[in-house]
Amino acid sequence: MELQHRPLPLQPKRSRLTLPLAGERVAAGFPSPADDYVDVGIDLNEQLIRNPTSTFFLHVSGESMTDAGIHDGDLLVVDRSIDPRPGQVVVAVLDGAFTLKRLMRHRGRLRLEAAHPDYPPLELHRCGEVQIWGVAIHVIHPL
Amino acid sequence: MPQATALIDGNNFYASCEQSLDPALIGHPVVVLSNNDGCIVARSAEARALGIRMGTPYFKARRELERHNVVVRSSNYALYADMSQRMMSLLEAHCEELEVYSIDEAFGRIRRPRNGDLQGWARQLRARARQNLGLPIAIGLGASKAQAKLANRLAKQAPDHAGMFDLGQCDNPDRWLETIAIEDVWGIGRQLAHWCRLRGISNARHLRDMPSGELRAKCGVVGLRLQRELRGHACLPLELAPAPKQETCVSRSFSRPITSQEELHQAIATYVVRAAEKLRKQRQRAAALTIYTRTSPFAPGFYSQAASTQLDLPSNDTAVLLQAARPLVARIFRPHRQLAKAGVLMQHLQSHDILQTHLMVPMSEEQQQKRECLMQTIDRINRRYGRGTLQWAGCGLQPSWLMRREQLSRAATTRLQDLPVVKA
Secondary structure, three states: OOOOEOOOOOOOOOOOOOOOOOOOOOOOOOOOOOOOOOOOOHHHHHHHHOOHEEEEEEEOOOOOOHHHHOOOOOOEEEOOOOOOOOOOEEEEOOOEEEEEHHHHHHEEEEEOOOOOOOOOOEEOOOOOOOOEEEEEEEEOOOO | OOOEEEEEOOHHHHHHHHHHHHHOOOOOEEEEEEEEHHEEEEEOHHHOOOOOOOOOOOHHHHHHHHHHHOOOEEEEEEHHHHHHHHHHEEEEEEOEEEEEEEEEEEEEEEEEOEEEEEEEHHHHHHHHHHHHHHOOOEEEEEEOOOHHHHHHHHHHHOOOHHEEEEOOOOOOOOHHHHOEHHOOOOOOHHHHHHHHHHHHOOEEEHHOOHHHHHHHHHHHHHHHHHHHHHHOOOOOOOOOOOOOOOOOOEEEEEEEEEHHHHHHHHHHHHHHHHHHHHHHHHOOEEEEEEEEEEEEEOOOOOOOEEEEEEEEEEOOOOOHHHHHHHHHHHHHHOOOOOOOEEEEEEEOOOOOOOOOOOOOOOOOOOHHHHHHHHHHHHHHHHHHHHHOOOOOOHOOOOOOOOOOOOOOOOOOOHHHHHOOHHHH
């Protein structure tokens, strides 16, 4: 039987990991002076996702972006609502597959650069049709 | 300036969702099949251009699809539901009010700017949906829901409308209304269209301008309201909160015909379990339930049969509903019939919160609460670890009649294991 898996919580409302920032539990019956300072906690979804409707997760495969801190097997957070600008790490559609590179301007022309000495840059005007699918905003890397 | 009503929908929604998350499909012809890989229910623009027809049974179209190298996908509801939610929240941010009308369409209310022109608004919304979600959408604008619906059709009709059309701001709206056949007007069924045609009412403009008395005599206030909507009076409000459901149905075709009673038992049990889950999610209880089965309508000797029962006490407890449904199976089963489909209907639904006290309640209140906790726990485990993690034995262990979804794509936005891969 096909085993179905746990859905990935995307919207902050669905899963909330709260780590209290300040305040302590006190004996019941007495108002704590710290209560005023208790924060709602840190929600990683809120930290990593600005725009839930346009944010997608992708798995990374390959070594070409290791110098940018993106490794094989990492989880990539991509926001499609961001307009791509030079300097950003982008997910491009190249020959029917997703490719992860840094968008750069070089001598007045846009190109996709790897973050690894073994991978040459791709000049955008030389590759037929390239579409920038989204802009990577975070990478989740296990240590 | 007055408010405008928009009908916004996703073009070829299912096919567009498939293309949005799979880079190999961008610019490639794609079709999506209905449940059980039966018929073509969505075609990408590229597949449309090849002349592939909507609703064609897969087995008939298969050769042609292969010849054109068309990618075929089974319906991936997990993906479509997630993309639908994303699209709706994008639309919500761009409208003052939004009524989600179906998985891929919504009515919105927007205030017209001083010069009345909503082209810029529509253009921006289309660009956002395209960029943020990879989904093409069409926007129809008018003074009422009926006008918005017609405008949406006009938005898609001509390529130079670029996916938007405003009946409130176009030159000569009458000419455009005349291009819409009476059969294509929202709310006009086949019989009514026929009645109109006999009276020379053949398009939307004719309907709008026909004598109201005649229309009222034929179809009462409903017809009158439609005509007023076409004339630009907003009579139908937006339904911002969906009305509570009166019935809940779970039905599926089998992957192969069923001929044994035991298998029909399993199928009915499976659908009852699903329907009970739905009831609990909707916070409702059923007071009656009906089960039915039928053979294929295309095979000779069509057979169909239904059986119903009342529950002593309205319930959404899976065990209670299974117990009620089980004796009904023998009443609808006939040997030597090639059963193709079965279904379960939960009826006379009432709110979960109305705990009806009944003299003959078989359980104490404490017992009832325990049962509720048990159901909640089962639902939570199945939500967290996947449907079917905890299963009712009556559903069978590895049923071979389960719906066929052979070309299913991945749950690319909702399941960690299924996320798309990006090459670095």
